[in-house]
Amino acid sequence: MAEPLLVVDRVTRRFGGLLAVNGASLTAAEGRITALIGPNGAGKTTLFSIISGFLKASDGTVRYGGEDITGELPHRLARRGIARTFQIVQPFAGLSVRENILVGAHLHHRAHDAALAAAEEVGREMGLSDLLDRPADTLTVAGRKRLELARALAIEPKLLLLDEVLAGLNPSEIRDIVPVIRGLCGRGITIMIIEHVMQAVMSLAEHVFVLAEGRIIADGTPAQVAVDPRVIEAYLGHGAAAKLGASHGY
Amino acid sequence: MRGLGPIAIAVAVLAAVPLVVHSNATLNFLIVTLMIALAGQGWNILGGYGGQYSFGHAAFFGTGAYVTAVLQVRYGVNAWLGFGAGIAAGAALGSVIGALTFRSGLRGSYFALVTLAFAEVLRIIASVAPITGAGVGTLIKLDLGAQAFQFQSRAVFYWAVLALVAGSLVATRLIERSRFGAWLIAVRENEDAAKALGVDARSVKTAAMVISGAITAAAGCFYAQYFLFVDSGIAYGTWISIEALLTPIIGGVGTVFGPLLGALVVKSLGEGAKLVTGDVPGLDLIVYGAVLVLVIWFTPRGLIGGFMQARKWLTRRATPTASSIPEAGRG
Numbered sequence: 001m002a003e004p005l006l007v008v009d010r011v012t013r014r015f016g017g018l019l020a021v022n023g024a025s026l027t028a029a030e031g032r033i034t035a036l037i038g039p040n041g042a043g044k045t046t047l048f049s050i051i052s053g054f055l056k057a058s059d060g061t062v063r064y065g066g067e068d069i070t071g072e073l074p075h076r077l078a079r080r081g082i083a084r085t086f087q088i089v090q091p092f093a094g095l096s097v098r099e100n101i102l103v104g105a106h107l108h109h110r111a112h113d114a115a116l117a118a119a120e121e122v123g124r125e126m127g128l129s130d131l132l133d134r135p136a137d138t139l140t141v142a143g144r145k146r147l148e149l150a151r152a153l154a155i156e157p158k159l160l161l162l163d164e165v166l167a168g169l170n171p172s173e174i175r176d177i178v179p180v181i182r183g184l185c186g187r188g189i190t191i192m193i194i195e196h197v198m199q200a201v202m203s204l205a206e207h208v209f210v211l212a213e214g215r216i217i218a219d220g221t222p223a224q225v226a227v228d229p230r231v232i233e234a235y236l237g238h239g240a241a242a243k244l245g246a247s248h249g250y
Numbered sequence: 251m252r253g254l255g256p257i258a259i260a261v262a263v264l265a266a267v268p269l270v271v272h273s274n275a276t277l278n279f280l281i282v283t284l285m286i287a288l289a290g291q292g293w294n295i296l297g298g299y300g301g302q303y304s305f306g307h308a309a310f311f312g313t314g315a316y317v318t319a320v321l322q323v324r325y326g327v328n329a330w331l332g333f334g335a336g337i338a339a340g341a342a343l344g345s346v347i348g349a350l351t352f353r354s355g356l357r358g359s360y361f362a363l364v365t366l367a368f369a370e371v372l373r374i375i376a377s378v379a380p381i382t383g384a385g386v387g388t389l390i391k392l393d394l395g396a397q398a399f400q401f402q403s404r405a406v407f408y409w410a411v412l413a414l415v416a417g418s419l420v421a422t423r424l425i426e427r428s429r430f431g432a433w434l435i436a437v438r439e440n441e442d443a444a445k446a447l448g449v450d451a452r453s454v455k456t457a458a459m460v461i462s463g464a465i466t467a468a469a470g471c472f473y474a475q476y477f478l479f480v481d482s483g484i485a486y487g488t489w490i491s492i493e494a495l496l497t498p499i500i501g502g503v504g505t506v507f508g509p510l511l512g513a514l515v516v517k518s519l520g521e522g523a524k525l526v527t528g529d530v531p532g533l534d535l536i537v538y539g540a541v542l543v544l545v546i547w548f549t550p551r552g553l554i555g556g557f558m559q560a561r562k563w564l565t566r567r568a569t570p571t572a573s574s575i576p577e578a579g580r581g
Contacts, residue, residue, distance in 0.1 A: 052446065078448030086446070092439035103436040106429040107448040115429065155448055 005030040011060030022214035035205035052084040083157035091136035098132040104154030126150040268405035277404040283517040290497035290509030291418040292466030298504035300458040301438030306365030307494040310463040312485030314470030329399035340467020348459035373486030387481030502554030
């Protein structure tokens with residue numbers, strides 16, 4: 001069996017005395033949606049930043065498509081096909097929606113007109129057609145999340161790292177965007193999501209890794225991790241699993 | 251090529267001026283104004299489009315001026331070749347300063363201070379080094395004729411500097427519509443987001459500094475040919491660093507016409523203030539400064555930004571519902 005598209009092998013990251021990520025290993029299988037969940041401060045975003053080159057790992061390796069990419073610069077990783085979105089959306093605030101997407105589209109389309117056409121196509125797919133001329137900083141939260149997604153897609157990625165794209169959206173907006181993410185996977189893009197909205201994780205991901213205090217404490221299908229005592233304890237505190245189990249017993 | 255029409259019109263109008271105006275004083279004023287516009291256009295590439303505010307563009311202006319002058323005076327190089335060498339030297343200096351500052355990740359005020367320091371170091375070196383004529387400066391021998399890039403007629407000098415300005419306008423427009431330009435603006439807006447989209451921020455900024463340095467150096471080369479004299483206080487003086495950043499900021503940073511408009515306004519303002527205040531020494535500078543403060547106060551994005559704001563405001567008033575419609579259909 002071939003190696004998964006992304007293999008994170010015992011990655012550690014220290015910030016001074018703080019161990020943000022502690023020997024975490026995970027994989028993302030090609031063409032699938034993998035989720036990374038865990039309580040606040042578990043180190044999920046740190047791990048994403050290491051994979052996408054924004055932070056250096058203190059130890060461990062990251063392999064992508066069979067090659068060691070540990071410590072490679074973000075723009076080189078983007079050129080290899082790794083795209084990421086930011087938890088705190090980072091639009092080019094002074095530019096229009098179209099110009100925002102255009103920056104990404106230029107990666108594989110040197111000519112202005114070709115890039116513009118590609119950008120508009122991606123904008124349409126993400127449901128931003130009516131907003132292309134709007135300044136990015138006038139979009140609603142949902143609009144900004146879609147823009148973040150559109151820009152990442154414009155670089156035509158093979159691996160898409162989505163950092164809480166659903167956070168801050170209302171239930172109907174979440175219902176709108178979940179099929180969009182599933183559609184991307186259907187096109188063959190490998191997706192890894194960090195997400196707190198459990199209902200979405202359950203419906204999207206085929207495999208879930210649970211990170212707590214920098215360590216991967218469990219992994220499996222969404223149904224498996226949801227009942228894993230270690231996961232319940234990580235979220236609800238020590239002893240919570242036993243109490244829950246007891247209450248179910250009666 | 252789209253978008254070149256306005257440039258063609260502006261240049262054509264400016265080119266017609268010497269046919270109407272024959273006063274040497276007026277032409278001299280316009281020549282200096284266009285030279286400042288050229289220096290400002292260089293600054294605009296790096297500062298306006300790239301968001302890297304340099305306080306030391308004198309480094310490029312002075313290098314262009316000295317290379318042109320010294321090559322002719324000391325090595326007998328032809329003026330046109332000297333001119334080209336001056337521009338190339340400005341580009342080379344841009345790559346050196348860019349590599350040093352951007353490699354160490356300098357941004358914002360730190361970048362501004364370091365560029366200022368580069369210009370000051372060059373000024374001090376030029377004021378003592380024998381090759382630049384040290385404190386005496388370098389005088390280019392009067393040798394009227396096209397082959398020496400020296401002209402009897404002010405009008406010809408005027409057209410020469412206008413041609414350079416036209417070139418810089420076209421270059422800026424081409425950059426705006428290129429991949430390099432899109433990436434440069436992206437770096438200005440948000441460097442991390444740009445990197446995540448595959449933009450090599452450091453080389454994009456360095457390339458911008460090379461182009462920027464070359465254009466501002468061209469203004470310096472022209473200065474040397476026009477005034478036939480260069481010394482360290484002129485070539486590397488803070489005055490040109492300030493003129494180069496003030497004109498685009500007043501006119502509109504990150505716009506094609508910003509530096510040209512800014513130079514025309516700022517220079518006219520300076521002359522106008524002198525006329526109004528008459529003989530009282532220093533009063534013209536106070537008036538000049540006060541008007542600049544007002545312009546920046548009311549149009550923080552420059553005059554062109556102010557015009558666009560006003561136009562948007564007017565069209566919104568004309569069609570009050572237009573802006574509310576696109577919002578309606580969103581879920």
